[in-house]
Amino acid sequence: MLYAATSPEAEQGGYYGPRWALVGPPGPTRPPKKGLDRDAAARLRAAASERLTGVSVQACTRSFALAAMPAWRVPQSRRDSRL
Known part of the structure; x- marks a missing residue:
């Protein structure tokens, strides 16, 4: 290094x-060949990110999708919890 x-x-x-x-x-x-495995790298990155931040990738994706939606498309039950 x-x-x-x-x-x-x-x-x-x-x-x-x-x-x-x-x-x-x-x-x-x-x-090494294992170091070139992109699928393994993606799994490791996701697992390490979730462990270090305490936030799952799925939760981030859902939150981002809701935040990007126009207010009229967000379900009524979720409008107050958008922010």
């Missing part, structure tokens, strides 16, 4: 680590 933060050769979005898997000088390397 120090190499990526301080080296002038480090590129934005690059992946850096030991040259020979677990040992060696730091430099550009390929991330």
Whole structure:
């Protein structure tokens, strides 16, 4: 991580680590296959966000949808609790 933060050769979005898997000088390397799994990344991001903030992604989506609706489309029972 120090190499990526301080080296002038480090590129934005690059992946850096030991040259020979677990040992060696730091430099550009390929991330492990599990690190490229976008579905796993999305699940991890959602779980970590919910754990750290205490707010579920579904709750945010519903609240945003209600806030974006014109008042006449919001169900009467929800109008007072919009804000």
